[in-house]
Amino acid sequence: MRGVVPDGILDRRDKVGFKSPEKDWIYKSDLSREAIEEAMSYDIFDKSFLGKVLNQKKEINVEECWRVINFVLWSNEYKLT
16 A cells, blocks of 8 residues: 555554454354354364353453354355354
8 A cells, every 4th residue: 555545544552453252242142152152062162162162151262262163154155064
């Protein structure tokens, strides 16, 4: 974007990326709950971790949970399971 956006904006070091509210999405979405329930049938996931998510314990690793949900949705889309 150099030449289009002013250099003063491009060279700033205090910019912060947009943080999406994954934790809210995980706990408030039926789709997320269904994906976690489906993930329980996969041998590759930690069942105790998924159980914490389903029981809505707040100390979960949100990034890990988000990856599980997206893997399940992706695998359903491409019929991998």
